[in-house]
Amino acid sequence: MENTNLSKTYDPKDFESRLYSKWMEDGVFKTKPNPNKKPFTIMMPPPNITGQLHMGHALDHTLQDILIRWKRMDGYEALWQPGTDHASIATEVKVVERIKKEEGKTKYELGREEFLKRAWDWRNEFGRKIVNQMQQLGDSCDWERERFTMDEGCNKAVTEFFIKLYEKGQIYRGNRIINWCPDCKTTLSDAEVEHEEHDGHFYHIKYQIKDSDEFLEIATTRPETMIGDTGIAVNPDDERYKHLIGKTAILPIVGRELPIVADDYVDLEFGTGAVKMTPAHDPNDFEVGVRHNLEKINVMNEDGTMNNLCGKYEGMDRFECRKALIDDLDKEGLLIKIKDHSHNVGTCYRCHTIVEPRLSDQWFVKMDELAKPAIEILKNQELKFVPDKFDKTYLQWLENIRDWCISRQLWWGHQIPAYYCQECKEIVVAKEMPKKCPKCESTHFKQDEDALDTWFSSALWPFSTLGWPDNTEELDYYFPTSVLVTGYDIIFFWVVRMAFASMFCTNKKPFEHVLVHGLVRDSQGRKMSKSLGNGIDPLEIIDQFGADALRFTLITGNSPGNDMRFYMERVEFARNFANKLWNASRFVFMNIDSEIMNGVTRESVEANLTLADKWIISRANNIVKEVSHNMDKFELGIALQKAYDFTWSEYCDWYIEMVKPRLYSEDKDAKQAALYTLTYVLEKILKLLHPFMPFITEEIYTYLPTVEGSIVVAQWPKYKEEDNMEKEEEMMNLSMEGIRNIRNVRSEMNVPPSKKAKVIIVPTDDKKEAIEAGKDYFVTLASASELEIANDETNVPEDAVSIVIDGVKIFIPLDELVDFAKEIERLNKEKSKLEGEIKRVNGKLSNQGFLAKAPESLIEEEKAKKEKFEEMMKSVEERLANLESKIK
Structure with missing residues (x-):
């Protein structure tokens, strides 16, 4: 290498893209099953x-990359499996918009x-972009x-999964209530419905009892479905209505006779206690x-307009119909009152259109039996959430799960592998179109036109990407995976x-840990969104x-499961740290003498290592231990x-300053010895920081x-017992405390x-060795013209400024520079x-x-503190008395 130092x-921009290209060229991220190493696997949430990379992705991917880089260095065969998702609804919407x-x-x-x-053209164009x-x-x-x-492998896995579920009786086609998006014109699973707070109304309507002057007051938020x-x-x-059970009410406007039935579903305390039943438009x-x-009776079309069963309201949008219907009820004296009501309304996660529950023929997965093994792996601690408070979220969802509607009225996606005989309507589920019914x-078949829910294929991601349903070497080695990182x-x-898909298909958990992170919010704590215009582009x-x-x-200040606020000041702070590391490293390289460094080993410099050298080596060793421990706990x-505190404060601000005189000698x-220590510790620092800051x-x-x-x-740095030098750390800490004071x-x-x-230090006998070992650092770092270590205060000038620390008194005879009034003020504060x-x-x-509950060691510790503080107080009072007498 011609240039032996970093640029000024x-x-x-000088190196990030260059380094990434070299990593790719050298294949350093490649992995393959290795019987001599333990696997560590992360599946990227595709x-x-x-879309394009947003701040949520940036956090999610940074966490994954930190873990994978760390484990790769720590000797594991580390696979971070990348990929992208076809996103049925979102992609189809985009492609439809482009074609239009x-x-x-x-x-x-x-x-x-x-x-x-x-659609495939779109994928080829934008899939590479992200x-x-x-x-x-x-x-x-x-x-x-x-x-x-x-892709071909995932498609094969999806088909296998569908057929396997169907053959086990876990998939069926039924006429049930589903979530329908009138804008995307497709079904949505419960998980794809987002609930938003809306200001609405309760419409109280009079339902007359047949052949009676009596009526029921019915309250509804969706009168158009009546x-x-x-x-x-x-x-x-309900005592109010017992006499009406079995009788008939008349549907206002329409005139249909409605049987009055008794059912425990009705809440005695909610609303009027009488509930209209619209089985084609409400799951309950x-x-x-x-x-x-x-x-x-289904009264709506797919686009949310009223259908041909709605008489004069046919063709109206559902909300237009609501208004017209309420006007008509009011005119006929059937509208009792309208009450304001704020409630959660289901909306499409993609377009935010209000979702319409409606009866439809769809494909469903029966969830009751499938959920049980997924619950068991959490209860048995085979699957662990970090933090574990999310156990409840997971269990609550699984224990209350409904059958999963998996068919979508889309073309982009995995087409359902079900074929309909055009003669007798027999349904055949198979890998390919049957030859005959x-x-x-009959030989006339037509494949179901619907696509499967995107999450049907994503559910297989941890093992379909490794070759399932085939028994591949990768599946055997890397699965179950190690960690899933997700919001x-x-x-x-x-x-x-x-x-549940993993337990059903492989009888194994999909991963051991789920590391859950929060959202990245703006500096005011708001969720980043297009509507607020507060999004920050990570690129x-x-x-x-x-x-x-x-x-x-x-990552700074980030803790599992918690949201974080994004401040630009913190980015500048991060850049300043990178700049500090760069300049410190550049200083080290600038002072490297290849002749002196040639053949240097620990053994060759051991005898010449100073207190500062041993201190920084020991501190680096302990930081290695602590950082590794924290990484293990996520x-x-x-x-x-x-790692940051050690690098900035101890290595850059203290050690480099301590070592300069030797570098120039x-x-x-x-x-x-100085250069050995500088490079030895810098290597550890770079390795500890690499998972977080890979480029620099x-x-x-x-x-x-x-x-x-x-x-x-x-290799990830390891804690070494021989590098643990507690005595030297204590000795150095004493000098540093003195210098700081x-x-x-x-x-x-x-x-x-x-x-x-001049600095005069009077240590107690047990502190003399430490002060003697650190005396040169007072000259270098405390602006001492000379340092005197005295046995007592005999030769200390009366006007000297005093500092008292544990076992050590420090005096600085500043002569005429001293403002006695200020020194008295300082000592009074002390x-x-x-x-x-x-x-x-x-x-x-x-x-x-x-005294009754504390262990003896703790009590003795407090007594020692008291003795120390009283000794320090005595010294401060003596100095105060001395100075005050001079002013008088």
Whole structure:
């Protein structure tokens, strides 16, 4: 390498894309089954081919990449399986819009075959776009294994899953209430319905009892559906209505006779206690209707307009009909009152149109038996949520799950593998079109035109991507997978489905851990949305600050399951940290002498390691242990914070400053030990930070003279007992505390750093060794012109400023620079602080409850503190008395 140092300024544009291309070229993300290594597998939640990377993706992918890079370095065969989702509804909407805009045609005018060709063109155009964006973020996936939910292998798995469920009696075709989107003109599963708070009304309507002056007051939020009413239900224990059970009411406007039935479904306390039954337009009414054999009358078309059973209201939009119907009821004296009512209304997750429950012939999966194994793996702790508070969400969904409507009135997606005999209407479920009907031997078949719910294929993602239903080497090695990383808003959509699908198809859990993260909100805590215009494009952040700064921002302060706020100030802070690391590394490389570093080993420098060297080596060793521990517990935010604090404060601000005199000296042995320590610790820092900030750490790593190859496949640092030097850490901490206090005192007195002053230190016997070992650092870092270590205070000038720390008194004879009034003020503050500490300790030691319950070691610790504080107080009072006497 011609250039042996980093460029002068940190600019991620200089190397981020270059490094990613090299990683791809060198194949460092590739993986294959390896019997000599343990597998670690993450399946990427496949992003839709309709979208682009948003801040939620950026967080989700950063978390996954951190885990996969860490485990790869830690010796695992780490597979991050990438892929994209066909997103039936969203993609079809986009393609339909494009065809209409460019050609002025509907999908029906194009025909299914031509439409699907356009949809695949869309996928080829936009599917690559989001992959490129993931790579900009630094996603270290095995891209040669990239999958698509409609590729040949996934299609084969979907067909196998459908047939297997059908043969086991878990799939059926039925006429049931489904969620219908009048805009997308397709069914939706319960999980695809989003509930939004709407201001609506309760319309109280008079339903006359047949052959009677009596009437029932019925309250409804959807009066337009009353045209399909076929009964009225009351609670059998409701004294108000017992006499009406078995009688008949008359449907207003329409005139239909409605049987009055008794059913426990009706809440005695809610509304009027009498509920109109519209079995074709409400799931609960449907169930009541089945129990009481009520007629099912569908009064709406697919587009949400009223159908030919609606008389004068035919052709009206459902909300237009509502208005007209209420006007007519009012005119006829049948409208009792209208009450304001705020309630949750189901909307389509894609277009946010209000969903219409309606009766329809659809394909369903029976969920009662399928849910049981998925519940068991959580209860048996085979599947674990992080944090575990999401256990309840998962269980609540599974324990109350309804049959899953899986058919969608779409063309883009997996076409349902069901074939209808055109002669006898027999249904044959098979991998391909039958040659002849098993019932009537006809050869005329037509495949079901509907597509399967997108989540039907996504449910198979953890194992279909590894080759299922075939018994592949990859499936055997990488499955079950290790961790699923996902937002808490997708547990219902996806996690539950993967759990029961995996148990049904493989009899194995899909993953061991589910790491749940929150949402990325704006700086005001609002959800990012187009309507608010508060979204932040992660690609713009990357372009301006670099991918490392974005990743650092998303992880700092992040904790599992909790939302986070995104502040631009934090991005700038992250960039500043990257700049600090860059400049510190550049300083190290600038001082490397290849001749001196040649053949350097730990053994060759051991005798010349100073207190500072041993301290930073020991601190780095302990940080390795702590960061690894936090990573194991998925506390990625805490792990990064510890690595950051150590890098910025201890390595850059303290150690590099301590080591400078040796780097500039003529002492070859001292310089060699310093350079060894600088590079030894820097290597550890780069490795600890690599999963979080992959680009800058790789770029710096390539300049380290002590390593070879890519940091991507370097070994994760391990805790070494021989690097644990507690004594040296304690000794160094004492010097650092002294230096810190000297700096504070000088700052309070506005003494410029350039003004040197003598420092006199009077340590107790047990602190002498530590002060002696750290004396040079006072000269370097505390602006000491000279340092004197004294046995007592005999030669301390009377006007010296004093500092008292544990076992050590420090004096600075600042002569005329001292403002005695300010020094007295400072000592009084110190005295007040010590009085507070002594009061607290005395309070504890006089508390009988504490003395009775606390272990002896804790009591002794508090007594030692009291003794220390009282000694410090004595010293402060002596200094105060001395100064005050001088002023007098």
